[in-house]
Amino acid sequence: MYKPDLSNKKDDNNWYGKTFLEITFPQFWQHSFDTKNNFYNYVLMEAKKHIELFNLGKEYLEEYNICDFWQRHCSVCQKSITTNINETCYCSIDGFDWICHDCIDKVKNQYSLSILKDVEDIPSKGFIVLNVSKAN
Numbered sequence: 001m002y003k004p005d006l007s008n009k010k011d012d013n014n015w016y017g018k019t020f021l022e023i024t025f026p027q028f029w030q031h032s033f034d035t036k037n038n039f040y041n042y043v044l045m046e047a048k049k050h051i052e053l054f055n056l057g058k059e060y061l062e063e064y065n066i067c068d069f070w071q072r073h074c075s076v077c078q079k080s081i082t083t084n085i086n087e088t089c090y091c092s093i094d095g096f097d098w099i100c101h102d103c104i105d106k107v108k109n110q111y112s113l114s115i116l117k118d119v120e121d122i123p124s125k126g127f128i129v130l131n132v133s134k135a136n
């Protein structure tokens, strides 16, 4: 199964003063799919890598289903974050760290995080692309 490479995971203390984007799934994914925005292309890129790695057919790149290849884990509690979770979650502006709805209040004040609300897309530059590798 797909597993993002977190080998260069940063120390939590690097969160201090960081900006996080408030993102609500699945609405954010639906909007991304409809507008083919930066996040859509980001998910598509990961789906392509995955399909190449596992020699899957190109039909997997069609339509809405490419989001099935995208998954992150909350950097605090490790809970799975997917595009169909029905939950508001938060990602660092570089896309590296994701924090779930349950954990954000715990760390928001601790690290003086700034939260950007009403986010319609991820930044066009600087969003970290994770390596796709086969799970052990």
Ligand SMILES: [Zn+2]
Residues within 6 Å of the ligand: 074, 075, 076, 077, 078, 079, 099, 100, 101, 102, 103
């Ligand atoms: Zn969490």
